Amino acid sequence: MMTVASKKLRGAKALFSLACAAALLSSCSQFQSGEGNGLASDDAILADEALVDQWAAYGGTHYERRFSPLKDINAGNVNELGVDWYVDLPNDVGLVSTPLVVDGVLYFTGNLNVVRAVDAVSGELLWAFDPKVGDALAKKSQAGMSHSRGLSFYGDKLFTATFDGRLIALDAKSGKEVWSVRTFPEDAALYITGAPKAFAGKVLIGNGGTEAGPTRGFVTAYDADTGEEAWKFWIVPGNPEDGFENAAMEMAAETWTGEWWRHGGGGNAWHGFTYDPEFNTIYIGTGNGSPWNRNIRSPGGGDNLFLCSIVALDADTGEYKWHYQTTPGETWDYNSNMDIVLADLKIGQRDVKAIMHAPKNGFFYVIDRENGKLLSAKPFADVTWASHVDLETGRPVEVEGARYEKNLASIAPGPWGAHNWQAMSFNPETGLVYIPTQHMGVGFSDAGFDRAKFQAKPFRGGTGTFLSFPEDQPRDYPGSLLAWDPVKQEKVWEVPHDTFWGAGTLTTAGDLVFQGLADGRFMAYNARTGEKLWTFDAGLGISAPPITYKIGNRQYIALLVGFGGGFSGLGGPDAANLGWSYRTHTRRLIAFALDGKAKMPDQPPPLVPKPLVSDFVPDARLAKAGNNLFNRGKIEGMCWGCHGAGAISGGAAPDLRASPVMLDSAEFDMVVRQGMRTQSGMPAFPELTDEELESIRHYVRWEADAAAATARK
Incomplete structure (x- = not known):
């Protein structure tokens, strides 16, 4: 019924x-x-x-x-x-x-x-x-929207x-x-x-x-x-x-x-x-x-x-x-x-x-x-x-x-x-x-x-669909x-x-x-x-x-x-x-x-961040592993839930393809694993291994290079 x-x-x-x-x-x-x-x-x-x-x-x-x-x-x-x-x-x-x-x-x-x-x-x-x-976010592996309706x-x-x-x-x-x-x-x-x-x-x-x-x-x-x-x-x-x-x-x-x-x-x-x-x-x-x-x-x-x-x-x-x-x-x-x-x-x-x-x-x-x-x-x-x-x-x-x-x-x-x-x-x-x-x-x-074998795990998530x-x-x-x-x-x-x-x-x-x-x-x-x-x-x-x-x-x-x-x-x-x-x-x-008369300062014009061009050469194997982690992998919404699918940010978080942090492994570690920016809504993920952390970095730079190459065409 x-x-x-x-x-x-x-x-x-x-x-x-x-x-x-x-x-x-x-x-x-x-x-x-x-x-x-x-x-x-x-x-x-x-x-x-x-x-x-x-x-x-x-x-x-x-x-x-x-x-x-x-x-x-x-x-x-x-x-x-x-x-x-x-x-x-x-x-x-x-x-x-x-x-x-x-x-x-x-x-x-x-x-x-x-x-x-x-x-x-x-x-x-x-x-x-x-x-x-x-x-509170620093204490748990939770990423997502830190807003309220x-x-x-x-x-x-x-x-x-x-x-x-x-x-x-x-x-x-x-x-x-x-x-x-x-x-x-x-x-x-x-x-x-x-x-x-x-x-x-x-x-x-x-x-x-x-x-x-x-x-x-x-x-x-x-x-x-x-x-x-x-x-x-x-x-x-x-x-x-x-x-x-x-x-x-x-x-x-x-x-x-x-x-x-x-x-x-x-x-x-x-x-x-x-x-x-x-x-x-x-x-x-x-x-x-x-x-x-x-x-x-x-x-x-x-x-x-x-x-x-x-x-x-x-x-x-x-x-x-x-x-x-x-x-x-x-x-x-x-x-x-x-x-x-x-x-x-x-x-x-x-x-x-x-x-x-x-x-x-x-x-x-x-x-x-x-x-x-x-x-x-x-x-x-x-x-x-x-x-x-x-x-x-x-x-x-x-x-x-x-x-x-x-x-x-x-x-x-x-x-x-x-x-x-x-x-x-x-x-x-x-x-x-x-x-x-x-x-x-x-x-x-x-x-x-x-x-029969599919099983979501806490913070890994998964919808069971493509x-x-x-x-x-x-x-x-x-x-x-x-x-x-x-x-x-x-x-x-x-x-x-x-x-x-x-x-x-x-x-x-x-x-x-x-x-x-x-x-x-x-x-x-x-x-x-x-x-x-x-x-x-x-x-x-x-x-x-x-x-x-x-x-x-x-x-x-x-x-x-x-x-x-x-x-x-x-x-x-x-x-x-x-x-x-x-x-x-x-x-x-x-x-x-x-008849409201208040004068607000003008906003800057719309801005779409341009991916940084650098000497960083991403490794294809690491980038593939980083793709799984970034977009649908170990932690639900670990990266893409805020930084955007395909590393293309919609504005809720920085576009990492344009971020100099991705070029510095030590600073990236400070942000992601050690929680340097939890007060800005970026939680820490201390459970990530060195290789996992590095693979995410390589994936983002891979996407940055691809976007830059497309822009040059």
Whole structure:
């Protein structure tokens, strides 16, 4: 079954919660934002979209709509927007965070999880908190993105989760640490890039790491006041011989085959948490399989619950309520960690408490959030792996050969997804959802793998697949902004983009949609027609979503500017050619207002680093061994996860082909094995042998020489 009937809320406590929620939602205007008048008022504030002086949750409110009723800035005057104030962030690189605004203070997180609080009217720095992630990275063989997508606010506390696995509560006024807990063992091949989710007196956090080894995903809720663990929910079942944690895991195990626990199973929930105050439910968007290839992790088939699902849990206990699985038995990295947006929709003659969800697999889902029943599902982008979703069974109807059991399968979307973590928004006045959409097809194959012997190891990782990129792509543009009608399940308008990796969206009652692009433009569109109304050149790629708030008589639009996320880390020519090379351009927090007059220094022009030409003669044998280590070998993401596939950096880290460090074996040793630059986000890898270290150096210089030779032609 794709769905399981919702269990009725039981007991006086649950009934009281529902009654309080209803009462408070209708009268929460009596509360002032951030006063923390008990748990109920905190959740009422976080559920109230009428409070325009704040942006207190990742998606604005508990409903994750990224909608504001503000209309001071509107389709008629948005062309008068200007920079009101800005903050230079010279030590940051990729910025993907959603800022929060509470009681006149704007909070945001930058690289290595440094949290800052600034005055929301002037940008004046009030405090900064450094969790010393560089020190933590020095203690484990972990490489990857040291960024964070955001924070959470509850009562008088701000919550941040660090890349190395800590959940930290800060006093919102002073920035002082109140408590800190470790959410997974220090030596686990896991990491955190997502925002915590605060709700009902608790804070929830998950983790990433599906590709980093044999991981078994889970989420944990902690008491917001004390940091004590409240409950934990495992996403996939473990070894049956160890027993099952609950009935949900016992049920899920029936959908797995073989010795899946040897491979972990995956399902890591690194993003996509939504709290529903009306049903006292937390919805978890779950991840893909570990490894990706189902032929390896579950060789006899099976749906592999709860991969690629929305799982509804009781907010108080973490008890399973229901689930809907978007991609049964997934084998393409089609996770469902994307936004879970709540809204009341009129579908036919029925008023529905709905979930809207646009995961990687390319289908837009509308689900009854009371019981998990699928109401509709249609492709919002090019989808060739399945023809449609059967509404009777809730299952996608797969195209023959899409699972690459025997041959290469060229399908769309690819692992980047038709929609990734970049936030979509929902405007209840237009009735439309605004989705940052991606158009990329990929070839999947497992030819050459010994499926029976494949075994990922911690920090070595491995997906169990080979990827290729066909010349024939779904469209002649890689990305777009899509306005989608969730009731009619159809496109209303679409704006093609010349670049991939468009940022998340914001929509307002002023008939506006805002979005930043990888090419550095910040755009405002008419929310009803898609007409381009305003463009601002930020001089640097944008990956973070904007927010809006009003203080006094002024509405502000705030945005972090700094090309980041997986596209900048995994690199390659498309990312590199944008020209946002490592530390060339100043990252910034920018606040816009009508008639803003602040003068920002111009950014340098885009720069694509040129490989150094030297007398270094790389050895072919060592270069081949270094290729395996750099791109897919001993440690997952050891080099290419930050420095780019093929040593072509997308800007998240230096382009090593242009680095003089590669010409000095002693200095290279200091950086890579001895951790000379851990405070910049470069972890140490002391386990590398002398020959392995030298082989990486030879590989990079081999690529540098090849690029230089190509440039001379």
